[in-house]
Amino acid sequence: MFPLRDNIPSRTVPVVNYLMIGLCAGVFLIQFLEPERGSSRLVERFGMIPARVFEPEKPIYVPEVVRERTWFGGVRLGARERRAAEPPLTPWLTLLTCIFLHGGWMHLLGNLWFLFIFGDNVEDRFGHLGYLIFYLGCGVAASAVHLFTNADSAVPTIGASGAIAGVMGGYFLLYPRAKVLAIVPFFMFLQVIDIPAAVFLGLWFLFQFFQGTLAAAGSMAGGVAWWAHIGGFAAGFAIAFGLRQVGLLREPIGEVLPRTKRITYHRYRPW
DSSP states (O other), X not given: OEEEEEXXXXXXXXXXXXXXXXXXXXXXXXXXXXXXXXXXXHHHHHSBOHXXXXXXXXXXXXXXXXXXXXTTSOXXXXXXXXXXXXXXXXXXXXXXXXXXXXXXXXXXXXXXXHHHHHHHHHHHHHOHHHHHHHHHXXXXXXXXXXXXXXXXXXXXXXXXXXXXXXXXXXHHHHOTTOEEEEEXXXXXXXXXXXXXXXXXXXXXXXXXXXXXXXXXXXSOOOSOOHHHHHHHHHHHHHHHHHHHHTTOSOOOOSOOOTTOOOBOOTTOOOO
């Protein structure tokens, strides 16, 4: 299922959400403009490598593709290991910095689209500063879950999907009656239908849990940090629940507009 929009209006311009989208896009542009080796070294320095976090002095080696010339003037590809680039500060800081890096255009665009759909409404309830702390906190929590479930991994972990999963967990709790207009595959056809947000996000979470369980059991290989998604979603849900219980979140908007997103300013007092 691919979301197109939801039906919850926003009372304020989600400046922090736009800032996070812009930061991720800007960092990816730097990655894209770097030479091939420079981009990989950027990932090695600022991506989270679990084995390095727990043992900062231990050298980490990563595979590198090398081009070798053959006798007849051709080129053949080989592989070798080299020492990974060191982080500029403590490796623990990479639990935060890794959430601004991405592995490719589809990785970036998919993450930022989900953040655009769900982030503005969560920021509306948290306030700008609260949402910034919430977003970064969910990202670090997601990184920590991946760290402790893959403690021996020497593979750099990057991506904003753990933080965005936290946003989705908060949305799941705060907007139980929302609807999401989504593209849904049905056999050979694609259908565009309204889905309750609780169903959409609940199915998304169950899929992450199912995939994460298979990966943990060794039944599936891949490059997706499923448990970071699970941890981020759970952290977002728990934080939103706790803050709502003690009355630190804004009240929900009084009007729900079907199939549209509009900025409205009624029933709102800045704080």
